[in-house]
C-alpha cells in the first residue's frame with residue numbers, strides 16, 4: 001500500500017477526525033497526520049491498528065511517549081473503550097472516569113483552551129440544530145390556531161348577519 005492509499009484508509013477509519021482530541025479536518029482546514037500509537041523507536045509497526053489519524057498538536061504533545069503500564073498508558077482511540085474512561089461535560093470539559101482516563105487527558109492535554117472553545121462551539125451548534133425545528137413546529141401550531149380562530153370568527157359574524165337580517169325582515173313585515 002502506498003502512503004497515499006494508507007492515508008485514505010486511516011482518514012476514513014477515523015472519520016476525518018483526530019483520534020485523540022476529535023478535531024476534524026474541516027475545522028482546521030487541512031489533512032491531519034499519521035501517528036504511530038506505539039512509536040517506531042519503541043518497536044511500533046506500520047500495522048493499521050498502530051496508526052492513528054492525529055492532529056499536529058496531539059502528535060507533538062504525544063511525541064514518542066510509550067507505556068504499557070495499566071495506570072499510565074495512553075488510551076487507543078479504537079482499541080480501547082475511551083468513553084468508559086472519559087466523559088465530556090456540558091461545558092465541553094473532559095472529565096476522567098478512571099485513573100487511566102485522567103492520565104490520558106492530562107498527558108495529551110485534552111482540555112487545552114482551543115479544544116474547550118471548539119467543544120463549546122459544537123455543543124452550541126447542536127443545541128441550535130435541536131431548537132430550530134422545535135421553534136418552527138411551535139410557530140406552525142400557533143398559526144394553525146389563529147387560522148382556526150379566524151374561521152370561527154367568520155362563522156359567528158355570518159350568524160349575526162343572518163339574525164339581523166331576520167329581525168329586519170320581521171320589522172318590515174310589521175309596517
Ligand SMILES: [Zn+2]
Pocket residue numbers: 018019020021022023054055056057058059
Ligand atoms: Zn488532536
